[in-house]
Amino acid sequence: xxxxxxxxxxxxxxxxxxxxxxxxxxxxxxxxxxxxxxxxxxxxxxxxxxxxxxxxxxxxxxxxxxxxxxxxxxxxxxxxxxxxxxxxxxxxxxxxxxxxxxxxxxxxxxxxxxxxxxxxxxxxxxxxxxxxxxxxxxxxxxxxxxxxxxxxxxxxxxxxxxxxxxxxxxxxxxxxxxxxxxxxxxxxxxxxxxxxxxxxxxxxxxxxxxxxxxxxxxxxxxxxxxxxxxxxxxxxxxxxxxxxxxxxxxxxxxxxxxxxxxxxxxxxxxxxxxxxxxxxxxxxxxxxxxxxxxxxxxxxxxxxxxxxxxxxxxxxxxxxxxxxxxxxxxxxxxxxxxxxxxxxxxxxxxxxxxxxxxxxxxxxxxxxxxxxxxxxxxxxxxxxxxxxxxxxxxxxxxxxxxxxxxxxxxxxxxxxxxxxxxxxxxxxxxxxxxxxxxxxxxxxxxxxxxx
Numbered sequence: 001x002x003x004x005x006x007x008x009x010x011x012x013x014x015x016x017x018x019x020x021x022x023x024x025x026x027x028x029x030x031x032x033x034x035x036x037x038x039x040x041x042x043x044x045x046x047x048x049x050x051x052x053x054x055x056x057x058x059x060x061x062x063x064x065x066x067x068x069x070x071x072x073x074x075x076x077x078x079x080x081x082x083x084x085x086x087x088x089x090x091x092x093x094x095x096x097x098x099x100x101x102x103x104x105x106x107x108x109x110x111x112x113x114x115x116x117x118x119x120x121x122x123x124x125x126x127x128x129x130x131x132x133x134x135x136x137x138x139x140x141x142x143x144x145x146x147x148x149x150x151x152x153x154x155x156x157x158x159x160x161x162x163x164x165x166x167x168x169x170x171x172x173x174x175x176x177x178x179x180x181x182x183x184x185x186x187x188x189x190x191x192x193x194x195x196x197x198x199x200x201x202x203x204x205x206x207x208x209x210x211x212x213x214x215x216x217x218x219x220x221x222x223x224x225x226x227x228x229x230x231x232x233x234x235x236x237x238x239x240x241x242x243x244x245x246x247x248x249x250x251x252x253x254x255x256x257x258x259x260x261x262x263x264x265x266x267x268x269x270x271x272x273x274x275x276x277x278x279x280x281x282x283x284x285x286x287x288x289x290x291x292x293x294x295x296x297x298x299x300x301x302x303x304x305x306x307x308x309x310x311x312x313x314x315x316x317x318x319x320x321x322x323x324x325x326x327x328x329x330x331x332x333x334x335x336x337x338x339x340x341x342x343x344x345x346x347x348x349x350x351x352x353x354x355x356x357x358x359x360x361x362x363x364x365x366x367x368x369x370x371x372x373x374x375x376x377x378x379x380x381x382x383x384x385x386x387x388x389x390x391x392x393x394x395x396x397x398x399x400x401x402x403x404x405x406x407x408x409x410x411x412x413x414x415x416x417x418x419x420x421x422x423x424x425x426x427x428x429x430x431x432x433x434x435x436x437x438x439x440x441x442x443x444x445x446x447x448x449x450x451x
Contacts, residue, residue, distance in 0.1 A: 082246060086227040090253070097228055097250040098124040101211055102132055105246070108208035108238065110135045112200075113161060115146040115271055116281045117259050118213040119153060123268050124250065125211075126157055135162040135203055139195040140171065141283040145272040152269035164203040166195045181285065188286060188301050189333050195283070198379050204235045205439070209246040217255050218280070226252045234372040241436030242373065335369045335378050340385035342396040346407070349398050352423055353411065353430070361451035362394045362423040363443075364430075366408050368401035371417040377438040384440050384447075393447060422450055 089097055101109060102125065110133035111121045125132040136150065150161055174182070174194050183191045204210060214226050229248050237245030251259060256279075263270055273281055277289030280300050290299040344352070344364065352362060365381060367374040385395035400408035401417070408414035412421065413432045420433035420443070433446055 082229050082231055083227075086229045089228045092228070094120075094250040094254060095124050095127055097248065098211070099128045099130070101209065101229070101248040101250070102128055102130040105209045107131070107133065109133070109210065109248075110162070110203075110207055111211045112136070112213070113150075113153070114213070114281070115142065115149050116213070116274075117256070117263070119149070119268050119270060120259050120262055121211055121213055121250065122153060122157060122159075123262075123266050132159075133162065134159055135164060137196050137199050137203070138163045138165050139283050140166065141195070141285060143271075143273060143281070143284045143287075146281065149269060149271045156269055162203075164199045166199050170194045170198070183286065183301075184303060187304060193333065197375075201235055201376065201379050204232075204237060204245055205240075206238060207245065208237050208239070209248060211248045211250065213251055214249045215251050215254055215256065215259070228252050234376055236376055236438070239437075240439045240442065333369065335375055336365065336367065336381055336397045338382045338385055340389045340395060341382065342394060344396045344398045346404060349412070355423075356426070356428050358423060358425050360392045360394055361425050361447070362396055363388070363447055364396045364398055364421045364423065366398050366400035366412055366414050366417070366419040366421065368399065368417045370401075373416075374418045377418060380438055380440050380443065384443050387440070387444065388447065393451060422447060424451055 089100065092100075098121070111125060112118065113122065113134050113136045115136065122132075122134060125134075134153075153159075154161055171194060174191065178186075178190075210232075216226050226249050228250070229246065231243050232245040232247040235245050236242075271278070271281055277291075278287060278299060279290055281287055282300055286301050288299050288302060349364065352358075352364075363384075365374075365377075369375075381395075388395055398404075398408075398412075400412065400414055400419070405414070408419075413419065413430070418438075420438070421430040422433065423430045431450055433443070435442060435446075
């Protein structure tokens with residue numbers, strides 16, 4: 001039936017086409033029969049008409065061009081308000097928070113797994129059905145039971161944990177100079193910085209966000225204000241600079257007893273040390289079981305004051321107990337310690353400022369050892385110093401807090417910590433590094449282009 005209709009249409013169209021062709025042929029014969037002078041007149045008239053056309057008005061041209069190629073308005077990139085998001089997720093379940101984190105950051109986010117209750121985070125990530133990454137800091141001093149848990153978790157979830165290790169040269173120097181157990185004598189901060197904080201810093205440089213198992217009830221004096229999600233106040237992420245890393249704490253509002261009920265219900269692997277009275281588990285020499293009624297953090301660095309029971313991984317979430325600072329003076333570990341970094345005194349940096357023709361350029365960081373942003377760039381700066389060693393560039397540091405702060409503000413362009421200055425070979429005034437990107441490549445480019 002359809003074929004018949006199509007044939008009919010074709011026939012009608014064919015008939016119309018025949019009449020049209022016949023008409024055209026007739027007109028063609030009429031034109032051909034015209035005298036030569038008439039044909040010349042017609043051609044001349046058409047030519048005059050073609051070239052006497054008035055140009056389009058400018059407004060019409062503009063309108064036409066707009067219709068053909070409309071302008072694309074540049075949209076401002078929306079910056080996520082994580083404080084607002086944290087409030088929105090305040091009553092959300094850990095599963096919902098985990099799902100949101102993985103959805104937002106995909107392959108650029110990873111779970112920090114310490115081998116204790118953090119296995120709950122892996123279970124939640126598994127339950128979302130989304131792909132996820134897990135990394136862990138292997139300090140080289142973990143319990144055998146912790147390594148066995150790592151293996152069990154990998155097999156249970158079909159994943160590969162991304163292990164991060166401390167720098168062998170730094171560990172060797174620490175052990176040679178101070179022995180294997182120096183932390184019992186002068187505190188755990190130095191050892192933790194070498195074995196945990198610096199490796200963590202390197203691991204986070206490859207991410208845009210990370211997920212931790214921090215809870216408010218782990219240490220009411222220091223972790224009571226942990227948000228669900230935040231811009232990490234200490235560490236830098238993939239893009240470098242302040243604000244380049246986001247930190248998620250899905251268990252922030254969950255009590256430890258509820259975490260354990262969840263682990264038992266889901267029948268997931270747990271560290272065998274938990275059955276022996278260990279609650280919070282770290283390195284073998286620094287962890288022991290707790291007695292009934294003791295807080296879980298009492299088993300960590302038990303020889304130190306209770307207020308010092310943090311390793312530095314979550315320094316940005318620590319507050320003073322009861323909001324009041326301890327009256328005892330706080331011992332701050334020195335940073336930027338390297339054979340390739342020169343320590344400048346006040347007199348030394350004043351002499352450097354006076355020189356107009358220097359034998360070599362100098363790169364100097366103005367720092368305060370307690371500043372988390374200075375601590376965050378420590379590894380990059382030391383690595384840069386190693387790369388510049390023997391290349392005719394001196395790398396130095398000047399402590400610019402306390403009594404030296406006013407001098408540094410007036411004479412050395414100090415705005416905030418850290419401030420990085422380059423003293424070129426032939427320039428009376430230092431050039432201030434303007435960027436928040438303090439990774440090795442960015443600093444190296446700055447030095448190479450201006451030295």
